[in-house]
Amino acid sequence: MAYLNQQALLVFATIIFAPAVFLHLTNKNTSAVRLYMVQSSAIAALLILSSFDRFSPLIAIAIVATVAVKIFIAPYFFYGLIKRHQLTFSVSTYLNTPLSLLVIAALLALTQSEFFDALAVLSTSGEKLLRLAFATILISLFLSINRKGALSQMLGILSLENGIVAFALFAGLEQSPGLQLGITFNILIWVIIATVFASMIFRRFGSLDVTAMKKLKG
Amino acid sequence: MNMAAIPYWLLQILLIPALSPLFIGVTRRIKARFQNRRGASVFQPYRDFWKLFHKDEIISEDASWIFRVAPYLIFAVTLVIGASIPLVSTGLSNTLTGDLLVVVYLIALGTFFLALAGIDTGSAFGGFGSSREMMVAALTEGGLVLSLLTLALISKSANLTAISANIGSLSFPSFTPIILAFISFSIALLAETCRYPFDNPSTHLELTMIHEAMILEYSGKRLALMEWASANKYLIFIALGANLFFPRGIADSLELIPVILALAVFAGKASLFCIAIAVLESSIAKLRIFRLPDLLFTSFVISVIAIGLVN
Amino acid sequence: MALLILVITPLLAALVSLAVRKKILFLEVTAMIAAPVEFTAAMAIAAEVYRQGDSEYGVYLAAGPLEIVVLFTVALVGLAAAFYSVGYLREEVRKQIIGFSRVRQYFVLFHFFLMAMFFAVITVSPIMMWIAIEATTLSTAFLISFYSKASSMEAAWKYLIINSIGLLLGFFGTLLFLTPGSESGADRFIDWHALVEGAGTMNPTLARIAFIFVLIGYGTKVGLAPMHTWLPDAHSKAPSPISAMLSGALLNVAMLAILKFKIVTDVATATSFSRNLMIYFGVVTITIPAFIIITQKNYKRLFAYSSIEHMGIITLGFGFGGLGTFGALLHMIYHSMAKSVLFFSAGNMLLKYGSTKMMKVRGVLSVLPVTGVLMLIGFLAITGMPPFGIFLTEVYILSAGIADHLPVVIAVVFLLLLVFVGFLRHIVGMAFSGRTDTDPAPGTIGESNLLTIMPPVLLLALLVVAGFYLPGPVKSLITSAASLING
């Protein structure tokens, strides 16, 4: 990663950060999935760039697998889900847009503030990158809180995962390829199960609105 | 327990049963005199007992063996108490059963069996008679124990004969606690011996009688025994009042003359007590049953103050 | 070698049951073979560890004394659950609630679940452990929605979402822990020993942040207080053998993860940091369920809340340290045994009464004599009545904490009393009271079949014996594990 200069990395970081914010704003499921594709393609690019210096067949397979899962298979499932149940419009959120924007700004300020200067220890150079990646994590976590739609909750979790992988890449913690493969395989299974559940919920509750599920109290 | 004391012991034990009907007669005569009628002779109770001993007896078929045994036991208890209280001379110190608590609880034993006998016949009168008797007995015990305790504390020993000996030889200053204790003791005396403010001894009116109600079912020799036992109890309480609180005339050795002298003094004091009781009985009305606890409670409070003042 | 067998057998069993076509008998037979093999393998590993410190197999699998304690609970509960689920499902099939395909799905996922747990315990790398625990979540997600009712769907969804969020946070924490090892070449395979050595050079504040993320992440899996919300829904909706496995085994595995990271953080920063955190979480995790138990209407949720409460006690034990750690480890074993007994008896009651509402379940002692007695003794064990071991471990933990955390200990004593009162009212209501209309006809009195009674009875016997007599090797294993944690 050393030879990539700061500027490029910063661009990648913003490409990853921006979708997380926009996910909050969109109210169409299809555009949400498209945002997620943008984010994961940025991640994939970073992966490819970082693996230049120690190229080996195993890493190649790992990258190909991540690219395949995150950019093609997951969105394919999501589109299938949307088409099958005509879920073009995702369900409303708890806080209306200005308020959620306010919370996002607060989170951003938090990550930039001196609370997390310990992150600087990780890599002296990319300190701003790490803060940005950390911001994506917090914001995508807030997404699954704010949104009532099951699909947007899933997307929140996936963008949280992307944020973590981004953070790892910026902090220079690339995993051994075997582990990366395991992680992506895990994400794949998770996406499959989540979509199966989403369709079962739709069949059972008639809509993907999570708040319908209120029975288990006390 | 040397041999010489035997005659005096006999005197001590027989004194109570012998004299008690006399003092009952004296009290009745004085009360009659207050109601300006001549009243029976002082020895009338003796004749009554003699008559009753010679009458046939009817016992209700519902009554159990307790009804039959109770009179003997109650009378025996009065005998034992008689033996353990200072009557004639402090020389006869009875350390075995002379403790103040023993006396109080022996009296309670007597009342216990009296009440049981009352219930045994199954008549309504006996029942509520024992219920009232137990109520009164329970409440008096507090005042009684504490008043005797004041004396015990002053004389540093709980043995009755020792108390009367020490109180006699005591100097003047601790006079007020004794007086207070005497007041609470006298209230207890009236309650225990079923005298006027608590219970009317002469009537069979079911509203007022407590003691009489219990022995309603008795007849013949058992009735005599019961009456005699209550007479004994009456004399015992007077003796306690006289010898413990004003022990002046008690002989302190076992010669003949001082004992006879003491006997005369005792008789005088006892009759003084009877006069006082008779005067009291004919001057005030009987209290309502639910007013009694307040009176008994005052006796308890007075004795508490008395103990407070002791030292 | 035994480590390998331990992981392979459930995998094979899963594949075999996948391949089975029509006969349920094959499924049952595979399960009944696989479970004892796993148990013996676990015992072999334990023996090996007892003999020479710890046992490895190749680069990827290793087990020290700490892992053995958790491995024992997982294997034991797995064994009991396997036999019980055979009887349980046989009963369900007889009552036509589920068909063959469901049973097959059940057994496949059951074995995957077991494999994931075993792998999580004995794997060397923290990342592999994270993947294994993630796999347990995925495999149990379908098991929770086994009865495909609306409520079990809801429970499964919540289980999936909350756990994935928690585990992702945990993953982030693990990554933070890996930072010191990264300079020396990216592809070196980081395992726990490397982490512990690396921790020395780690920046303390970074270690603190990492431990917080790990504690919250894996804490969700253990069911610590603020993050416990999924546990009652999941455990009450899953079939009883699975909820027994969830409560008895999975919670311990997640706790193992936290413990391993605690060892690392203790090297990096002052031990008081991790201890205080554990104490706060422990106390909160005891208080919240203690009150909720009183208002419970459904007995499976009641047992789920009691699992949360016991996990709180265990965290408190680790927070107090010293004898408390020994007590907490022992508590883990006793709790898993007692809780599985309770869930198995809950299963029997569910089969007989058909409803989990406590109002409908009356007079269990007369309708299901053995289960009634089991439930009563299980209740006495779980609320810490002395003849059983849990009382002793509770006293160890409290006595460890009495020295400097007096108010906490006193509060905990009264909370445990509150739990006991809440529990007693429900259990007595169920066990003794007389007839109500929804009672099963007198004809169906008596237990369903032998298999649904034998496992809980054996477990209970083991619990009672362990309450008094602790065999030498077991004791030395636990003490060495405790010394490991105390650092």
Add this chain to the structure above:
Amino acid sequence: MLAVFAAGALGALLLRKHDAAANIWGNCMAIIGSGAGLLISGAALFHGTVPAFSVDSSLPLLAFSIRIDQLSAFFMLVISLVAFFCSIYALDYVRHYYGKYSIGMLGFFYNAFIASMIIVVTAQNALFFLVAWEVMALASYFLVIYERRETASIRAGSLYFIMTHAGTAFIMIAFLLMYRATGSFEFADFRDGMAAASPLVKNAIFISALIGFGVKAGVIPLHVWLPSAHPAAPSHVSALMSGVMIKTGIYMMVRIYLDILPGSYLWWGLALMIAGSISSLLGVLYALSEHDLKKLLAYHSIENVGIILLGLGSALVFSSFGMTSLAALGLAAALFHTMNHATFKALLFLGAGSVIAATHTRNIEKYGGLIRLMPQTAFFFLIGSMAISALPPLNGFFSEWLTFQALFQGVAGFDVVTKVIFILSIGSLALTGGLAAACFVKAFGITFLARPRSEQAERARETGMLPRVAMAALSLLIAGLGLFSGLVLRTLAKVTGSMANLRGVESADVAQFKSVSLQNGFGEVSMPALFIGIIVASAVVAAAVAVLTRKRRTETGPTWDCGSDLTPRMEITATGFSRSLITISRGVLRPSSDTEIEYHDASRYFPRTGTVTMGLHDIYQTFIYKPLHDLTTMLAAQVTKVQSGNINVYILYIFLTLIGLLFFMDLQS
């Protein structure tokens, strides 16, 4: 000896199927066990040998160590004594449970109950003590709910279990505090470790031990479980429970206050005395207003525990002033009353058991005239009632006399506040004695005398041979204890001597003719003389009267009934009897009586039937336990809102904890 009990318990469990064998096996084992217990404790008490053995268990801190020193030997003697007679009684009494409930379980729990009680009094390791304590509570819980079909016994059982468990929580706190001061759970280490403890810790231990053991002993505010739990158990078990189980609470109080904690503070003794006098007074008042025979006896246990506490309290006050000989006197009084209470309470419960078994009801109003139908039981019940109301010849009187003497010494010495408390306790003791006598006149009179009030009472018949043997033995024991009180007091002096704070002190010496004189002759009584005096006097009187009236005949006729035919309904009833006393103390008891009158349908002026129901609403329930219950349920309702069912809120919880912890971490570093 413990092995015998264990064999008994397991045997009974195995022979669950056929009742007779289980019954005989269980109870015989109990008899043999308690017999062995008697021998061991007797040996330990009289020969001063201190058998002790300790087995180290594999679990840390827990050692199965038993040590029978004087105090434990005394209590063990009491337990085995009562257990011995109760088991004999049980052999026959259990027969009427045959069809209904499983006898095996009864045998199992019964043996476990006795064994755990014996371990409780002899355990030396606090943990082992707690285990035995809870096993005792557990066994007695299952015995209380033995008659499963009645919901009343189930509710009583759960109330009992909750209260005991609350008590154990307090006891555990006390032991943990001691552990903190000394570092181990052995009583021996407690003893020398506690000297260093700070006063605050000692006071905390005192309070928690008082509450913890007060619940078990049945001190007034904590007594709520006792009147409902004891009657629910089978009679021989409730005899054991209220005769002996309560005493384990007293045992531990003595062990901790006088043996383990070094010096004691003045206010400790005074607190105990106040609790004692309140318990005794209120206990007897509640007993008076009770119609259920066994409940009445249960309330009397509370009253007698109050008296024991008075003795113990005075001992503590004296030891705080360093007057060890007086403290020994107070302790001897308390211990003697414990033994006496165990014997006559057991006798009364066994008697009550036979009466209930014969008439199948516990309501006194239904009894009457049983003295003719059950003469021996009536006689034994009379002995028991005389003993409990402290009437002279029997042992109850002597122990109350000792307590009185201890209190008298107290009045003599101290500053105003202590003196007032001593005087008030003397007053309350005297009042309780009187009220107890009244209550037992009611209980005995209405149960046994006059005519049967209901047809069940008419059908009653005498109980079997074995119960009568057991009751006869107990009555002999009571009379014996009364007579040889001097001897018993000397052994008690050894027990009190063994206490750490009162090393080797003689409180009383026995003068000639067996009269026990105390404290330089202050109080002196000779029970044998008293006994012989009464017997001789009544014999003399009877002989004299017989001689005087040998010619007279006595026949029987109907009772005088002023003309109307006498029906049983006209007899005094229990409510009538105690009504006067209850109205007097209405301030305390707050009796409630509501009357419903059912009118003829025609007009409002001609009532057809009128019923008066007199009750006594329990002030503890309304003022202490109900608000506690409501508070917890309200809190629980609030906390359940945490589980709201909405997933977003759940994730919010995680998010907030994350942020919170990050801030917290920052503050802390």
